Amino acid sequence: MNRKLVVLLCLVLLGVLAVVPAFAQDPVEVPVWIAFTDANRLGWAQDRAAEFNAEFPQYNVSIQGYANYEELFAATALAAEQGSLPAIVQYFEVATQVARDSGYFKSIASALGDRTEVNGIPVNMEDFIGPVSAYYTLDGEFTSMPWNTSSAIWFSNMNILNAAGIDTPPATWAEIDTACAAIMALPEAPEYCWTFPNHGWFFEQWLAQQDAVFANNDNGRTERATEVAFNSDAGVAILNFLKEQHDKGYLYYSGAQGGDSWGTVDQAFGAQQVAMTAYSSSDTAVYTQTGVENGYDVLASFLPYNDATGWTGNLIGGASLWLTEGLPVEEEDGALSFLLFLANTDNAATWHQVTGYIAIRQSAVDALAGEGWFDENPNFRVASDQLAGSTVTPATSGALLGAFPQIRNVVTQAVDTVLLTADVDSAAVLNDAAAEANTILEEYNLLNAE
Amino acid sequence: MFAFLTDLTVLPLLISAVAAISGAALMFMTYRRLDGNPLVGIALGGIAGAAGSLLFMLPLNYCTFEADRTPADGLLGLVLIVIGVAIVVLPIRWIAARLLQHAPLAGDITSPGAFKSRLLPAVLLAPTLIILAAFLYYPSLETFRLSTLLARLDARRTAFICVDNFTRLLRDPSDGQSILTLIGITVVLIIAGIVLLRIVARFTDQPLPSAPRRAPTVWRYGVALIIGVVIYSLVFDTVSGFFSDDYGQSLLVTFGISIAIVVIGLSLSLLIATMAYQPITGAKIYRTLLIWPYAISPVVAGAIFLLLFNPSGGIINYFLQGTFGLSIPWLNNPSAAPWAIIIASVWKSLGFNILFYLAGLQNVPKDLIEAGAIDGANAFQRFRHVVIPMLSPITFFLIITNMTYAFFESFGTVDTLTNGGPLNSTSTLMYQIYEIGIQNSDLGKAAAQSIILFVMVIGLTVIQFRTADSRVTYGA
Incomplete structure (x- = not known):
């Protein structure tokens, strides 16, 4: 009899436990997926989410980090297939076309309607700086919420450069070559002179600097891109320059491509294996700090350009936050509130300070300038200066095209082939890559174009 | 007409x-x-x-x-x-x-x-069969369907494209090779294969220890070497003549890496197992320690070797630099990178192989070894002519499991260590499927390649059973 009583009591207890949460006021879950795993960025975002949850107890924003954009992109595509998308997904800039075509997302403008505030957080869209709102305004509509915007810049280990008698970092490809000749002649020369992540973004940056488009139809901005155009003279010039630098022993190439390439560059620059590197402004804070900790001076400067064609401008990089289509009203409002909260003036300013991503609101830039932040930290102004100085052309606006992440892999593969093969014809390699990219694009358009 | x-x-x-x-x-x-x-x-x-x-x-x-x-x-x-x-x-x-x-x-x-009724065994089998059907057979059928489609993870439409996903892996007949040449090569290869198998069978089916008309060892190894070279060049020519550049290279890379993993892995583990089997102090501790790597996943093995092979601060290059004055660019040199994969995979599967060889060694009858010793065979001859043949069922089993490991599971190591690079020198078939299907969202092409891999593994297993079965000794 005793045993029966115990079993009965357990069952009752279980029942109570199952029912109780149903009566409690459950906050609305707002899952967010982003492509960072480091304490600096994922940690920052999670801290903001905690603040948001404390301020708005009716919501529970939870942030999940993925290793890099490419992985998050694949995970999102799989989740969409299974109908289990989170409320907010961070998509990198090259996935913009794919995100548009997918139909999984709702534009921020249409979600806002004519509201000027959500849950008391003001919208104030006009405050976003020019290049940023331009990139994410598609068909005249604000589509996704900008968050982390960067540009490709150049970092120099000034201790090595000064030892070689160089005061200012190289501004052009020819100056890289001269600087490297001096650096590699040092008695205590580093193993290599410079490096870059073999990520499609850098090829795109060097292409844009020469005012050359990546794809047809004005980089896919006037009409859907149907063919790539990167196998131009400008593209060949990039490969030839990299090849020449590699063959001279100046350029260090780790063999890692795409999302994996960043880490190998961090190691090489941090270990002072190289004196200079091309990198994203996103890690200005980390790069400057690593230099301070290891006793060398890190100076950021504009990304060097091809002397023969001059400098037209650079493109933005980074990612934006997309709002999932078809969320329940409460969850959508929660997601919108969080997006606006994350992009408010204070958060835009501190996000810039802890990372090096551009301060995306004019009010945040003004506040930082007022505090004297840029005068004390000149490295942090390089990326926004570079973007501000850029002439806006189809080339420097950046390409919009389908299957861009996959086409990037084709480009990095071409760079890999050119660097690691002896006596190779860069133009032929690039033409093959363009043919492969065109097949991919054609197949993508066949399945996606109206 | x-x-x-x-x-x-x-x-x-x-x-x-x-x-x-x-x-x-x-x-x-x-x-x-x-x-x-x-x-x-x-x-x-x-x-x-x-x-x-x-x-x-x-x-x-x-x-x-x-x-x-x-x-x-x-x-x-x-x-x-x-x-x-x-x-x-x-x-x-x-x-x-x-x-x-x-x-x-x-x-x-x-x-x-045996069961008396027919119902009970069916009921007992049902749970397994249902799970297999839902998670294995149905997805496999889906793979066949997907392989005929132009299907992308990032697109909501699909398009039927017949067998294009398969034929695009073949060399474009317009560049140099006509379809007739391809057929010619295939026929020649099949005939050559049959002839070679006959020759190999003639040499290996002879009872080795006491055959009076046994060919001299040097001559036999010479023939084996020539056969090896002929097979290698035939395979190489066919692969590069038959398949598109990318797929052909991936095939060669896969076979190269797999064969190296099996040959080096099995020889090394037999050697270590034999040593660990010796009655020495602390043998049990050694044996336990040797089995440890088996408990580590291929991804972790990849991560460990990524640190070891790291060009900026890896301990392997530090050691090589100190001892031989060498610095090998393990991860960005197309000829060194496959070895990094092979070394990591061999190390990873070593524990498993040693475990089985240790078990096998314990089952080699002592009296056979003693009889050999009485007949005047030295330690090496006893090992070569008694122990190795007695271990053949285990070796056969290990060849199959290691080959499967090299084909499928080394993927985790490739993914963490080299990502298929540099110059695609470590892009095995399995890794390529992942790259195409997941990273590039191209489901149709990935499905087609997995079907080919599936057919190849079936073929490989059949060939292994056919050729190895006759030589495996299952009893004393």
């Missing part, structure tokens, strides 16, 4: 008729040989043959024979029809033959442990 062949109303009937006739002929012969009613055989064979011809062609809707298709597509269509007929006719023939001979279809039903 042959224009009617591309007419898609006549062709299906023609194909089915030919298939039915061949099926009928085959079954007729079987039935006549086994004294059955030849008419039943003809009827059964005819139906089976016709059904077999439809197995692949009905879902494909005879698209391989459309007028604007390449000869390679048509050839693949014919191959699919032959395979389809074989898949349907051969099992029926086997069942018919067993029935005609009054032989039981499955095992010995009267053995003491």
